[in-house]
Amino acid sequence: MEGLAKIEDLGKPRVVIVGGGFGGLELVKALRHVDMQVILIDKQNYHTFQPLLYQVATAGLSPDDIVSPFRKIMDEQANFYFRLAEVQRVDTVAQVVETSIGLVKYDYLVVATGATTNYFGDEQMQRNSIAIKSVEDAIELRNTVLSNFEKALQLGDEEQMNSLLDFVIVGGGPTGVEIAGALSELRKHVFPKDYKELDFKQMDIHLVQSGPSLLKGMSEEAAQKSLEYLRNYGVNVILDRRVKSYDGYTVTLNTGETLITRTLIWAAGVAGAPIDGIRKESLLKGGRYQVDEYNRVAGYENIFALGDIAAMITPATPEGHPMVAQPAIQQGHLLGQNFARLLAKQPLQPFHYHDKGAMATIGRNLAVADVKLMGKDYRTQGFLAWLMWTFVHLISLIGFRNRLFVLLSWTFSYFSNDKGLRYIIGKRREPMPVEATTEKAIV
Incomplete structure (x- = not known):
């Protein structure tokens, strides 16, 4: 022992x-x-x-x-x-x-x-998808996204190239909604500048939700507004569908429909x-x-x-x-x-949860918020909700340094429409090998 x-x-x-x-x-x-x-x-x-x-x-x-x-x-x-x-x-x-x-x-x-x-016992999904539960996961996803775009520049086969540009996000909770919105903003403002040779009209972002609405647990107004915002951003939101399997290339839904991607982000549970x-x-x-x-x-x-x-x-x-x-x-x-x-040998006090509400941000000036104050429910969407989300997350960070650096990063991104941390360092998810028939790029 x-x-x-x-x-x-x-x-x-x-x-x-x-x-x-x-x-x-x-x-x-x-x-x-x-x-x-x-x-x-x-x-x-x-x-x-x-x-x-x-x-x-x-x-x-x-x-x-x-x-x-x-x-x-x-x-x-x-x-x-x-x-x-x-x-x-x-x-x-x-x-x-x-x-x-x-x-x-x-x-x-x-x-x-x-x-x-929670992969619900699906070992293939666990092996081939990327989750976001830790810093290591987040870095791996960032590296994988950027690496795939670099690989796409070397391909001559359109289907293979599109598979590297397309994303499938499974799960319509706050994490799924927020990452779909963030990828949409990158597609619009950032990636076309970095990868001028790629056609980002071909970059598809699919968000698959098993239920009839997004943001389960939030209000109907929040669910509907987040759906509207994402669709306006060009995200293909697929409701009432479940992902049945993913082999690293083909996503199969329970309806038999298929999607092609090298990057499936698991935010489903x-x-x-x-x-x-x-x-x-x-x-x-x-x-x-x-x-x-x-x-x-x-x-x-x-x-x-x-x-x-x-x-x-x-x-x-x-x-x-x-x-x-x-x-x-x-x-x-x-x-x-x-x-x-x-x-002190005194009686213990029972726990009573004070629900303060929930928030989710979709993108620049766009968020949804269900807030509980003084026993009353307040629901707001759009710019005010985005300001509330920004303030709450900023003050919730631990330490003055973190709050300052996050505020500076957000301010820079807001006024420049840029994300300045696009580097590939550390672990990345290697896509399955490209078909032998794919043409090699001539540099």
């Missing part, structure tokens, strides 16, 4: 938090003045602002703009300890977390591992990322742990779960809270307060 990881024992109650997403990070902050030893374990040494990953993927922002090192964020928090490691399993009897650097003891364990891409060792009876459909109103995992007194991995089943939320940032942040904040109450 592995030895103990080297972490000083302070002789205080120890809470181990697995995952530094929105929920885990908020919990760490909420425990700043609580007399506990707080240990955060994550396989990355930084927090990622995931709502803006699509902008990294479409050359609008640098990866550095949306990440913040945990040690920098918590540099003044005396009770905070961070360990860069991968969690392998939990021994709930011995109360230790087994990691790639050894065993970490806990008095209280908080699982805040978030969500992973997520599932929780559970940890081995926690009883399977606590795990619900979708890979989420059932938790009570205090975020305790069913069957345990000292194990908690936050955010996407937690399903708090109530009459108002029969499938748990939505897998977005706000429930995770609010749960993390309350759980920090409840740990203080727990140490």
Whole structure:
């Protein structure tokens, strides 16, 4: 058995938090003045602002703009300890977390591992498509898009060339809608300048949504307006269709229709990322742990779960809270307060979600917003919604540097209609080999 990881024992109650997403990070902050030893374990040494990953993927922002090192964020928090490691399993009897650097003891364990891409068991789709759940994914997508255009310049076969220019996005939620809009703006303003030899009238952007409308969970006005905006941008929005298969070249829908592309972007669903060792009876459909109103995992007194991995089943939320940032942040904040109450032997406070609404941006001056203020619903679209989306995302970023650099990047892009980060560095998805019959370009 592995030895103990080297972490000083302070002789205080120890809470181990697995995952530094929105929920885990908020919990760490909420425990700043609580007399506990707080240990955060994550396989990355930084927090990622995931709502803006699509902008990294479409050359609008640098990866550095949306990440913040945990040690920098918590540099003044005396009770905070961070360990860069991968969690392998939990021994709930011995109360230790087994990691790639050894065993970490806990008095209280908080699982805040978030969500992973859900391919619904389709291994071919997982192998051939690109998702956007991490910085690495976003960089890979950006590199792949730019590399494919470079390859298209070398081809003489029109069908093969078009397959490199065309995109299929699966999933009509905020991620799918936003990346479709971003690609449309690149097609109109940026790519024709970079690749003058290519005809971008041949660049097709298809957005496939299995349901009858976009942005499930938002208002009908938001769904209809986003559909209108995307179609005006020239996006082919395909509703009530499911992608049945994708072999790296041909996309087959459940209706038998086919689309040709070398780049399929999967934004169709997520599932929780559970940890081995926690009883399977606590795990619900979708890979989420059932938790009570205090975020305790069913069957345990000292194990908690936050955010996407937690399903708090109530009459108002029969499938748990939505897998977005706000429930995770609010749960993390309350759980920090409840740990203080727990140490003081005071009653815990139950969680009540305060829904602040949802937003999605489609492009320049175009967004949709459903906002809840003072118990009232406000719905707006267009320029005002775009301003609201911009402001909310800007102030939600961690750190002055990130806010400043993102503001400067957005200002530059707004007035220049340009995306300045069109470089190919690192991993890219290589397309399937071109047919032997394809003509070789003569340079």
